[in-house]
Amino acid sequence: MAVSMERFVLPGESLDAEYLPSHPTLPLKLGPGLRHIPPNTITPTVAGQLCSDKRKNAVWVEFNGGRYIPTVGDLVIATINRPSPEFYYASLSDYAPQATLPNLSFEGASRKTRPQLQPGALVYARVSLANKHMDPELECVSSSTGKSDGLGPLNGGMLFTISLGMARRLMLPRPAEQGRVVVLDEFGAAGVSFEIAVGRNGKLWVDSTSLKTTLAIGKAIQETDLKGLNPEEQKKLARKSMKDF
Amino acid sequence: MPLDTSSYSLALLRLDGRRWNELRRLTAQISTQASADGSSYLEMGNTKVICTVSGPSEQKAAGSDRGERDKAGVRVEISVAGFSGVERKRRGRNDKRINEMATTISSAFQTNLFTNLFPHSTITLSLHLLSSDGSVLAALLNASTLALIDAGIPMKDYICACTAGSTSSYSSNDESADPLLDLNAQEELELPFLTVATLGGSDSVSVLVMETKVQVGRLEGMLAVGVDGCKQVREVLDEVVRERGSRILEGTKL
Amino acid sequence: MPRETAPSLNEKLFFQKALEENLRIDGRAFDQFRALELEFGDEYGVADVRLGKTRIHTHISAQVTAPLPEKPFDGLFTLTTELSPMASPAFEVSRPTPTELLLSRLLEKTIRRSQALDTESLCLLAGQKVWAVRADVHVLSHDGNLVDAASIAVIAALQHFRRPDVSVEGESVVVFGLEEREPVPLSMLHFPLCVTFSFYDLGGGAGEEEGEMRVLIDATSSEEMLRDGGCTVGMNRHGEVCQIAKLGGVPVDAVVLLNCIAVAGQKVREISDFVKGRLESDRKKRDKGGWMEELRAENDRVS
DSSP states (O other), rough: EEEEEEEEOOTTTOOOGOOOOOOOOSSEOTTTTTTTTTEEEEESOOOOEEOOOOTTTTTEEOOSSOOOOOTTTOOEEEEEEOSSSSSSEEEESSOOEEEHHHHHHHTTTTSSOOOOOOOOOOOEEEEEETTTSOOOOEEEOTTOOOOOOOOOOEEEEEEEEEOHHHHHHHHHHSIIIIIOOHHHHHHHTTHHHEEEEEEETEEEEEEEHHHHHHHHHHHHHHHHHHOOOOOHHHHHHHHHHHHHH | OOOOOTTTTHOOOOOOOTTTOOOEEEEEEEEEOOSSSSEEEETTEEEEEEEEEEEEEEESSSOTOOOOSSSSSSEEEEOTTTSSSSSOOOOTTTTTHHHHHHHHHHHHHHHHGGGGGTEEEEEEEEEEEEEOSSSSHHHHHHHHHHHHHHHHOSSOOOEEEEEEEEESSSTTTOTOEEEEEEEEEEHHHHHHEEEEEEEETSSSSEEEEEEEEHHHHHHHHHHHHHHHHHHHHHHHHHHHHHHHHHHHHHOOOO | OOOOOOHHHHHHHHHHHHHHTTOOOOOTTTTTOOOEEEEOSSSTTTEEEEEEEEEEEOOOOEEEEOTTTOTTOEEEEEEEEEEEEETTTTTTTBBHHHHHHHHHHHIIIIIITTTOBBBGEEEEETEEEEEEEEEEEEEOOOOSSSHHHHHHHHHHHHOOOOOEEEEEEETTTEEOTTTTSOOOOOOOOOOOOOEEEEEEEEEOSTSOOOOOOOEEEEEOOHHHHHOOOEEEEEEOOOOOOEEEEOOOOSSEEHHHHHHHHHHHHHHHHHHHHHHHHHHHHHHHEEEEEEEHHHOOOOOOOOO
């Protein structure tokens, strides 16, 4: 993918055409953080890094927002609050309206066989409906294939809070090159086995065979996030924390 | 002005004639209020308290003291009668000292009661202090225990409370200082003291509040006397409950 | 209004298992404080304490007023605490929460009731004019253990504060500006600090055998959310306990509590030394040219 991150932009700035991708046939696609003022002005609405993809003729702004705003298709980690006859009520982030997760949107769920989730359980889910005026809706099954695709309840492990930007970086197809997060690869290369799930709502779930490993991985990502470590420093951090177990 | 308790060292008798390890007269009744789900009246010396319990009833709407969703919340309201003290004065709703006592009682019973049996509900304790002569928090806790037993709310064990003090003022480092049990208002004004509440006859301390300055070495003795006092209090409370129980049994005999 | 999400089951279980293995989520030892930082402002009596992510700002101010009629020889000392939505969205303006109630009560009991500040020394003219000293505690960021951090902030700020010098002649009181005469420090009798313990009952379910107890110091806000009970001990470096508050919560054996008090004494000494060191370096920074000693009009007080 030919993603390039060229420059930082501020809201209200005028963008020169040279920063926008030009494609002979495809129309220009504007992603989050950009606004089109007819006839042909494009201005950023948030402060962040301007990214463009030449092949898809798309352009957007990467920014590290404070609060998660649900968007259709996002993978999130939700905490179940309470059950009801039709839905589970789940929360995605603090002080935000609850999301609903229909009882039947699990793989192979029917009226009789559906997972019984306790209040406080974690689920890995996809946002299936995010409307400005409604509470978001989640699903744990792909509506087209009926398969879970790895979604569903998360058992054991530990939940860590990370920034939204970090969650996006971790979920890129190749986080090492595109997101410059190498700390996980470093753990993997050393033969540490672990499981992780990243939620776009700034949550990171980690599980492994020992508590110490789980903690070390969670803390390493949090530290990378907080201190903005570069790949070299991340490698050092990973090696240091692996000494403990 | 400080009172004179220096006579203690001569006769080893306190101003009201008690020895160091004696409780004041502790009497109590339960089921005193017909309209409440549970009620009690308790006297510790001249400190007099009425407690009524209502609930478990439906959860009250929003409020900081509603419990977790799968447990009952314990709400405590304390009203201090204007005539309870030496001076007649009205206390506002926002008296922080009273609110702190309410939070304490609520938190102590929240863990002692099996609140998980009553989800989505509230247990309301309403306490009235009729006369205040020292050991107020202890009296409130004891009265609450009795009223909750009367209301039939399952609990792990009695919470019994009393106060303990020390005859040394914090400035003097005399080694001969004795710990004292169950202080009255005069002694509370003058001596360092703590309120301790234990779970039943065990040494587990549920509430421990001290508001006066004392040397750390003094503390162990005070705490030991306090815990021992709680065991005595438990005997008395137990007696009250048993007597009430046997009367009920007699009443139901054919 | 939507509330803060309670910790999930996974977090609760993981936390409990970690405690069983003597691990804390942030890798500290059980009896270890987070990194403590203390900074003083340009003005006298401004202290900024950071304990991990918890941050507390304290400002001391003084003015001359009439004393209370029942205490004509005593100056006034008031402590006000403010938890604004800045610290955490859980706090709302003008709606006091139990956290705020306990914070202000514990500070009051530890510092004011234990006579840390010698209020008699604040008297200027008996029954007519006294100093009213006011300590404003602002919580800027809430990540647990507000009480300990706030007590450090208030005690440090009180020691740092200098009130304007005055001269009393008959019935008239002259207050000198900071330029006219070197301001004087407050007279403090002792320096009490709080140490808060959090109790975790690993026995689990109700009615079972009493389980093992874990005791943590300086809990973060997520640790505070999961705790079964807490106890705050206020004491000074001379081993005088000013206040104990174990306000309900899980029952704890009396021996464990006495242990906590011993640990608190040790921690208070460590923190007192830290505060002293910072005050000393701040004094050196201000004392340009070494004139401070000469300008002082006060005699040393032996305490």
